[in-house]
Amino acid sequence: MRYALEKITDMVHYGPMFKRFKEHGGVMDVPTLEKIYKPDVILIQGFRKRVDRWKNLNKTSAPKAVFFSNPHEDLHMRARQLNQAKIDMSLHHIKNWMNRYKPLFAPSHKMRWVPFCINPDMFKDYGFERIYDVAILGAMYQRVYPLRTKIRKTLVGRKDLKIFHRSRPQPRGDPNTTFMRANYAKAIARCKMNIFCTSKFKYAVQKFAETMGCKTLGMADVPLDAEELHFRSDYNFVEINENNFVNKIY
Incomplete structure (x- = not known):
């Protein structure tokens, strides 16, 4: 904003x-x-x-x-x-x-x-080659992000998927070298899919907007307020749960 x-x-x-x-x-x-x-x-x-x-x-x-x-x-x-x-x-x-x-x-x-928004000059399709199959981004706290944590444990280390995994973007630092802002957006834009979750609170997290802005396929569970935000599974993201996310990727 x-x-x-x-x-x-x-x-x-x-x-x-x-x-x-x-x-x-x-x-x-x-x-x-x-x-x-x-x-x-x-x-x-x-x-x-x-x-x-x-x-x-x-x-x-x-x-x-x-x-x-x-x-x-x-x-x-x-x-x-x-x-x-x-x-x-x-x-x-x-x-x-x-x-x-x-x-x-x-x-x-x-x-x-005021729903989460993005800077469209930053979160966009950069035209990069999509060199990663799946991005797994953000904090990994089991008590807050149980689905995201399970996804990471299940996918990281698989030989048949190229995974881009990082913790949350940094709030400060040199924007030219730190994983933040444009560098964070460019990382998403190099991935075919970004898989995440809404946390145990079912928040419409900012990753929905960031992922859509980069024209990367978002995969997540359905958040609260999804209808008002026009989040529709198989239209602008793919709905997943703890039992089907592996099959949805393939």
């Missing part, structure tokens, strides 16, 4: 990953930054334990919005922090979790569903 907003707004990026953060000596006091940049909106990308790092969020005049990812983590703590910071709006990638948060937020708090 950041890339899309850059095209239609005068966006200023600020945080530990950006140059301005060092230029201002790592200032985390939001009212101080508000005086410098005079924003119309303050958008915090990625909630995961970041809201409490910013100081005096509740003392700003500009409206504030925050993106939610992994909504199953620390539900009550997140709601408490957002209420204390007087966040005006939360943007949720996973629709079916919104009703769990709504009773915990202040009555004036607004919630919006």
